[in-house]
Amino acid sequence: MAYFLIRRVFWAIFLFFVATLITYIIFFVIPTDPAQIACGTHCTAGLIAHIRKSLHLDLPIYQQYWLFIWNLLRHQSLGYSFQNGASVRWLIGQDAPVTASLVFGGAIFWLTISIPIGILSALKPRSILDRAAMIFVLVGISAPAVWIGLILIYVIGYKLGWTPLGNYCSIVPSSTAGGCSGPAEWAYHLILPWMTFMFLFAALYVRLIRANVMETMSEDYVRTARAKGASASRVLFQHVLRNSMLPVVTILGMDIGLALGGAVFTETVFQMRGLGSQLVSSALADDLPVVVGIVVFACLAVILFNFFVDVAYAWLDPRIRLST
């Protein structure tokens, strides 16, 4: 297990550096003048020259990358936004809780919905519930996040008036949030975004869980357990679910990373200032340090999630670590 962990840690670090290098090259070599952007409108040549020097844009690209890595490792600094001068680390610190609320809350929603539906569909194949679940699956898979979000906003938020149409409230009560903070407001403002995520991902998970449960139910050891007189719930809990949930854990780790991509659309539709929304506005404004910072952060998050999933998987299924 120790060898497995060490190997995985080194692999994660290597992946991180490759990701930063590719990101850096893509975003800092594109034909735009960061000094001009940082300078804003009504800029003078002298000021542009000053900014170019202060941003080290006069250095060769490999030196710029080295400085970027050095600042990242030594000072944990990802630079400063060209647009508003804010520290990128600070911006990510502001945005990450929004996206985390969306993604993890959404994950809880989609798992809570998809696990029971998946199991019920598997236990009663071709029943009305199973067919209804399939329709749900098809809609969820086919419909884009933006469309689902807009329909939910229009029907539940605008027409029925049950939920806010957008915005995000911090979960932490704050006296400078204009009354929009605390767990109740937080959850209230996230209902529709969570439901959007639920539609997107629950569809896939229902299919996955249904197939896994049906396959596991036909295994010899399940039949043996039944023959030995184990109760239906014991068979389901101890034998079927434990085994059929293994692929779900794996996919979940990857989907959390994918959900960061989905957050771009969901955050835009629901006017949430998370990482996805920030990424879009910064990319449109050529605010390169912010774009690089978010991509690096997202890479780190995906690598970490996959690392934890690998470890969890190895712990759940001894065959994994033995084979390595």
Add this chain to the structure above:
Amino acid sequence: MRRKHMLPMFLLSMGVALLVAATTVGVAASATHKSQGAASKAALKGGVLRVDQSAGQFDTLDPGLAYVTNDWAVLYTTNLNLVNFPNKPGRAGAQLFPEAAKSFPTISKDGKTYTFHLRSGLRFSNGKPITALAYQRAWERILSPKMYAQYGIFDQLNTMVVGAQAFTNGKAQHISGIKAKGLTLTFHLTKPNPTFVSILGMQWFGAVMPSMKYTKNPAGVLVYPSGGPYYIASNSPGRTVVLKRNKYYHGPRFQNPDEIVINSFPNSNGESALLQIEKNQVDFDMAGIPADDAAKVAKTYGVNKPNGQYHVGTESCVIWEAFNNARPPTDNVDVRKALNYAIGREPIIKLLGPNAGGATDQILVPGLPGYKKFSAYGNYPNFAKAKALLSQADVKNPPALNIYYNPASSFRTLEAQFEKAQLAHIGLQATLQQSDPNSYYGPIETKGTTYNIAHSGWCADYFDPFDFINVNFDGRSIQQTGNVDYFYFNNSVFNKAMDHAASLSGQARAKAYAALDQLLMTKYVPAFPLYVPTFRYMTAKRVKNVIYSNYFGYPDLNALSVG
């Protein structure tokens, strides 16, 4: 049978329960809001004003660096200026009143020394006293080389006050022409300047703590004590700004909401904010309503009805197509006149939907001293006159005109295409040149630029015709880069006439500028003035006391009542 389905049924019920619980919590929270709103309905003061800013964010709220209208709309609520604009609708709202000053300044006989006496007992939001030093520091922050705030230099503040140039060049610790002693502030000007008091109404000149640091970073000073009706309680760049009532402010301006919360959404097109305003979830959007919704909103809510929700206010701006007066064929005055006839103002304004603004072919805007309405070219295309002028111009084989536009705006794109089509009607070829969406002005402000026609405009920095005519059309200010005169218009006769007008005051000044406005657009024609824009915006049903400022182009945030 029952037992077999117990677990999945339990899980399913958990999922449904989670949904129901979240919705219930939300509805309960919503109900709490409603009951709170009902309880305090009678009061003008109180409540949280919820403002969105779609498709934008604040450049900075540092008063020494801010220059954009949305920044200034916020600074107006936080600043305590020597002279400022009152919370009054219409023309009255554009008349400065002595705010921190006891009265308008005493001016020396030679017109070069202005002395202000501050009211006693003024305090910043942190309780510290406001003295003349607060205003001296404001001037030094806008002109300090440590701030890189170019705007002050564009407005020639560095040559206006004695010793300002030496300070800007880093050769002096303070501006020698500004003396602060207790509650007395004296400005020594390099020459008489009738616009000086108007200039002090700009939001750069609010009281700042004498210790407020210099910074060139827009995120350098995010929150700071201020002397106006509100202060910035929190400021997350690009996200949320929270203003809170300043308990030490006792001036005449409103302090209605307890808090003003402004959320910026750069990616939003304003549709979401519009729906939220209709559902009373947001009170106002600083971006106004999307142009596509203007007709529908006007039909549903009516325009500027008493206690209505849809408002249209005229801005103190003029939108124009700048001509490059230094590049053929727009270096020829008859070509420029022909373009003024050929393009047509009303068809372009129609692209923006109803109530977008009023057509104009003047540089000055209504409300400015010296504004006198005239019409030189008409609002619809007149190809016959345009063609006649072109033949008179005697420009053989004119090169294609370069129409420079920002492709990030669908309106600008349509406008550029329309102009190209209009020019074709009079036999002129045009090419469309897209700008970098994030750096539109840089290239046209650089001498030698290759554009012929570029969309732009000007909003009043202060209510004086100098700000529109001298600032934009004084060719002696043309440098290699960073030009405000990006028309590259330089005429020695007109320069002299501008200098003369600038030296006048009162009615004589107004008359002189009215004549200059007409002369500029009938004889020299450096631009194609298009329209005086309006701000079209909705307020939530609960919002009362809407006072629109055509100087800022926004309703006064501190006056809006959600109590």
